[in-house]
Amino acid sequence: MKVEFHNKEEWFQFYDVNGNLIKRKTEIRFDPLTKETSRLVFDPGLTLSPPDYSKEAVKTSGQNCPFCSENILKLTPVLPKEIEESGRISRGEALLFPNLFPYSKHNGVVIFSDDHYVRLKEFSKTMVKDALMVGQTYIEKVMATDQQMKSASINWNYLPESGGSILHPHMHILVSEEPTNYQSRTNVFTKAFKNETGEDYFNYLYEVEKEQGERWIGQRGNVAWMHAYAPKSHNDYIVVLPKVTSIAEIKEQDWLDFATSLTAIFSTLDEQGLASFNMILNFNEETDGVSIHGRLIPRLTIGQLNTSDVNFFQALHQEPLSYKIPEEIAKIARGHFTRIL
Template sequence: MNFHKKEEWFIFYDNDGNKIERKTEVRFDPLTGESSRIIFDSKPPLTPPDYSEMAVKTGGAKCPFCPDNLLKMTPKFPKEIALDGRIMTGESVAFPNLFPYSKHNAVVIFSDDHYVTLKQFTVDMIKNAFMTAKIYIENVVESDQEARYASILWNYLPPSGGSILHPHIQPIVSDSPTNYLALVEEKAQQFEQEHGQEYFKALYETEKSLGERWIGEIGNVVWFHAFAPRGHNDFMAIFTKAHSIFEIGEEDLQHFAESLKAIFATLNEQGFASFNLMLNASIDRNSKQPVHIHLIPRFTIGMLETSDINSFQSLHNEPLSLKVPEEIAAKARVHFEKIRN
């Protein structure tokens, strides 16, 4: 496992002639070789947005996901996907996405609540929503023999790209991989051929042994921070005993939901309120690659509400991070221990 990084130094002078040095650290992903950059000494003002007033304006009768409208305004699946047209687990409900990103694309709401802050998410809300998404993906795979790739996406709050305040996730199944899935599949196969080990298993065992970016584990769900982050935090989770969507059990989702609360607390401590999450789950029952997750925060900066993504990320495909992975992992370990005790 190669954790490679290099430093670049920018030297300039203030108006009094004093020398100033600023460091940028370039890190390389141990699987793909892609680089990301750690920006030091940059402390942007982060003010977590409060959407309470907006929730009043957009909720209830004005929201298609709220109880008043859910069964009247949302569409239904064909019977081979859901006999009753929708899939329900507890308060979570799955229905088709009116504007799909893929051949199969559902929306899963967590509950009746229109606005839920990070602190307000309960373990049951998270577990039930992801269980509903899992059932949807399994039903799709059983009905579509051409389906090959599956993921669960969560765009939480507007800075993440979420267009509706009511919390929801999107399970997606496609015949074609995204660029990320294709690259990871290719590089993971190459890693196993060269080293005789499955990459993600080797990764979490190495991270646990080193301890620098390790956060913790509950049951068969482990958490650590990515070495070369894809965002200003980049939390990774691996379901160590689940190598496909079919092998994720209810207990796994319980442990995932419990541990995710610690990640939410870590985001909240830093002033982050929004995030993107991706769960990559193979639909190949013979897959060797465990189910894994990335979670990165999203935010705007200062009075101008400047986006956290600029041309480096959008055009150079070069992620930037204002945070040091090892320092964030240390913060997360504290919150992780709290949920264990």
Template sequence: MNPLFVSQEEVFSFYKNGDRVEQKTEVRFDPLTGESSRLVVDPGMQPAKTDYFEEGVETGGDQCPFCPENLEAFTPVFPKEISPEGRIRKGESVVFPNLFPYSKHNGVVVLSEEHYVTLKNFTIPMMRDAFQAAQQYIQQVLRSEEEVMYASINWNYLPEAGGSILHPHLHVVVSEAATNYQSLFDRKSRAFQENHGIEYLAWLYDQEKDGERWIGEKGNTAWMHSFAPKSHYDFQAIFKGLTDITEFKQQDWEDFASGLQAVFLTLQEEGLASFNMSLTFSNEGSPAHARVIPRLSYSGVGTSDMNFFHTLHQEPIVYKNPEKAAAKVRKNFEGDNALP
């Protein structure tokens, strides 16, 4: 293994019913940032409910501001320099301003007229249109700004992932201030190139291609699992050679959506339904990249997947082996499971 993929093992010994037990913890360090992730023994806790069919019926239609009968009346519009029509549309996708913004520019992208969409029903055209609408919004914002801006496309799917409205939607954030992740990535990737003479994501692609954590590639989009995950699963997509939002073509979004379908199918097979996704654009010349992690609570008392390690020590606790996780998605990525 490349020396930049660093891990260390700790062993905890104790006695149970008179027998000595040894449990191993593996601490892995991100090859770019040095941030650690803690791979621990999977206790076998089962995720809580994974469907929201009842809630979908209760919160849809007249009750939902994103459903087609309410969208025009309930959502605001952009100023003319962003969209002369007030909103941006592509297929069933609609982009409009967030009433409670996270940044100077914050567009909400509704993916579909359907109120509740399960993982298996996110089609390639649905996701492609949403990402293209988000792209158009970002490009319009950047044309209107003279300052350096930091852009990302983000997805909280279902309440366990922080989605406050069940209706599927993305958040497009364009800010004068980089997020902690964007700032760290740009700073560390700049240092990586200075130290190693190669751009980090290009190096990562070369290192991971066809390895244990490799998933596959379609067009300009390459998928792999993170060495030091930010959750139990942490699927990464690298957009090879695409460093600017204007470089993305329709086929790139279709290829990305196809990879997402394989990830979604794997999550579903593992009894999971919710996820966070962020697609980030670097200001340092690195390719755009995306990360997808599941979100869940556990059955019983509804235990959150976040604890003090995540929230205060800033170190993820990981129950699933990254190499085994990649193999599961690789099977779906290479198979014929995608919807049209």
């Protein structure tokens, strides 16, 4: 088998104060592509309630938000004319402009709602589709005018727990000469996989997961969702556009299918008491013939102290931890995916 789902179990044995033996399992899973490890750890019965930012939304909206309608055209910068003559790219409620504090040579910000605070269940498929299409337009315009650009991504931090500093819904569109570490590792290993097997890794993963079904969630049009075998968080959703290898190949219907199916992922998060997430969609011109993919993980705080979900293990050991079993989360997600079809 070209894609291997390999794991190892470790057992910690100790005793309670009454002398009763307690056993706790840590399952170490190896990523099928990179062989990097993730750990599934004992779940103490974690229960979560989605955060409510209604009060914060009142304080930070309107005149206090650069992305609200009364400020956006006055306070946001404009693109160079060689990229966009009008200075901004728009579609529906979506509007893209430069990031004042860029992460790369080209960094657009997309605002895609007139509402300052939008809950997961309130995102419409049209709203998300238009934001993604604006992002695609920006990437294509940048790459047409700056020939050194090879790596691009569409990125979404949703709510403060994800690192989002402004409540108003927005995405970051990055285009750079240099890939991020994630993009670089993905490039190296997908090229090696193709050299060894002759296969596109993400298309092959899609076929294997769909056939096996354990972590398969569903497919709408040309957009397929599955759960990662070695997750990078307590949920880790992988989306693949099979045999779509360039952003230029993505059509409006694909973005509509993506936005529609994303509502099933949002419902799965909501059922677990999760509201915040990080999402990436990865595009790389240096990776020849590899299907476009993305990932989405939840972000959360835990307990009365609002403890971060990232500790020394993730931050410094660079090894993800998960309280949740991927196959169980995939089963929940499949139920929500079936309802949207």
